Amino acid sequence: MDDTDRAVRDELARRLAVIEVEERETPRPPFPRGDMVVLVAMVVVSVVVGLIVGLA
C-alpha cells in the first residue's frame, strides 16, 4: 500500500464516520413520494399525448 492508497483509506474512514454521526442526528430523507407522483404523472401525460398524436 503506497501513500496515496493510505491517504484515500484514511479519508474514506473519516468521511464514513462523519456521515454516520450526521445520519444519526438528522437522517437524509428518501426521494419524496409526492415529487415522484408528479414526475411519473408528467411522463404518463407525455406518453398519452405521444400515443394520441402517433395514432392520429
Added chain:
Amino acid sequence: MAAHEDVAREATFGSLPVTREERVWNFTDFTWVNVGLAIATWAFLVGGATASLVGFADGLLAMVIGNAIGVAIMLLASVVASQRYGVEQYTVLRSVFGFGGVALIVFTVILFTEMGWSSLLSVMFGRAVSQVSNEALGTSIDPSGLAVTAFALVAIVAAWVILAKGPLTIRFFNRIVAPGLAVLTVGMLVLIFTETSWAQLLDAAPLAPFEDDRLNFALAVEFNLGVGFSWWPVMGSLARLTTTPRAAMWPAFIGLFGATILAQAVGMAAALTLGDSDPTVWMVPLGGAWLGALALVFVAFANLTSLASIVYSTCLALRQAGGSFLTRVPWPWLCAGFFVLPGILAFFPGLLYDQFLLFVTWTGAFLAAICGTVIADYFLLRRQRIDLRGLYGHGAASPYHFTGGFNVAALLSMGLGALTYVLLYNPQTLETRPAFNLLTASVPAVVVAAVAHLLLTALLVRRAGQGGYDAVAPTTAAGRTRGEQA
C-alpha cells in the same frame, strides 16, 4: 490550491462520499448549473437533426415528449441515489452491477458515448472555424475537407490543455460561455423572426424526411428520448453536491428539459428556415458576414469548453472504474489517451457529424436499458437504501461483490433491454416494427430491463444470498426516516 493539486485531489478523492458541509448547491445554484449545461452547442445540433425529420409543430411536440420522458427516467436513474448518499454515480452503480460490472459499462458504453460526443464537438469546432475562414479570408474549405480535420485536431489539443489545467479553468471558461450562449440563442431567435413569419415557419418542410409521416414523428421522438438519456453519464456526479432531494431533481428537470427545449427549438427553427441542419452554416446567413463570423468564433470557443467538461467527468469515471492501474496513470496522460479515438475520427469529419441521429439513437439503446435496470434495483429492490460502507468494501467483504465482481442479473437485464430496443428499431438498418410507431424503442427497453432485473435478481442473486438485498446494516445505510418506516 494550485490547479494541478485540484485535479489530483479530485481524481484521488472524487469517488468518496461528501459530507453535509460539502454540499454547496441549493435549488437556485443547481438550476444555473443545469441551464448552463443545457444551453450548449449540442442543443443546436439536436434542433437541426430533428428538423431533418419533421416540421416545426411536430418537431416541437417530439422534443417535448421525448425529452420529458427521457430526462425524467434518466434523472431517476442517476440523481436520486447520488443525492441521498453524496456519492458519484459510478460508485453507486456498484450496488447494481458489481465492481467489475461498473468497469465493464464504463469502458464500453460510457467510453464509446463520450468519445463520440468529443468527436462531434471537435468536428463542429473545425467546421465553425472553416466557415469563419471562408467568410473572412475568402477560402473555400469543404465541410469534410482536410482543413476541417486540422482544425478539429487543434480543438482536441486545446481541450487537452484546458483539461490538464484542471476543473477551475473549465469552470472559469463555463462562466463566460453559458451566458454567452444564452445571448446567442435569444439573438438567433430575434433574427429568425425578423426574416420569417410564424406561418412560414409552421409551413416549412422537413429537410430530409422518410416517406412515412408517422415513422418520421416516431423517429423524432425516439431521437429526443436518446438526447434525454444522453445526460446520464454526468448527472449523478453533479447531484451529490446538492442540499436536498428537491434541490437535485427539479433544477435538473428545469434545465435539461425546459432550457434544452428552448435552445433546441431555436436550432430547429434556424434549420427549417435556412434549409440546413448544420449549425455552423446558420450564423452567417442569419447575422451577416461579420456578426455571423463573430458568432461562429464564439460557437467554436463554446465547443472547447463543452469538450473539456465532458472529457473531464469521463476521465474521472475511467480512473475510478479502472482500479489501481489507472489511478497511477498521470492525469494529462489519461486525458491524452482518451483523445486518441476522437483524434482518429477527426480524419473522417462526416462519419459521426453527418450521422448524428444514428449515433444518439445507438447510445440511447444502451443508456435506456441501464436506466431501467438501475431504477428497478434502487427503487423497487432496495427501497432507496444502500449500504454506504459496502460500496467501498473490497472483494467478498462487500455485499456488492456478487459473482466475482459482476452482477450477472443486472448485466443480462441491461442486455435484454438493449436487445428489445434493437428489435423494435434498428438504428443501423432503420428497420422498425409496427409497435415502434406507438411505443418508441427506448420506453420498452426501460420496461424490459426493469422487469428482467426484478425476475433475474429473484432467480439468480437473492437465492444465492448475494447483493445485500435482504439486509442493510442500520449503522451504514442512510437512516430510515418516518416516511420509510411507515
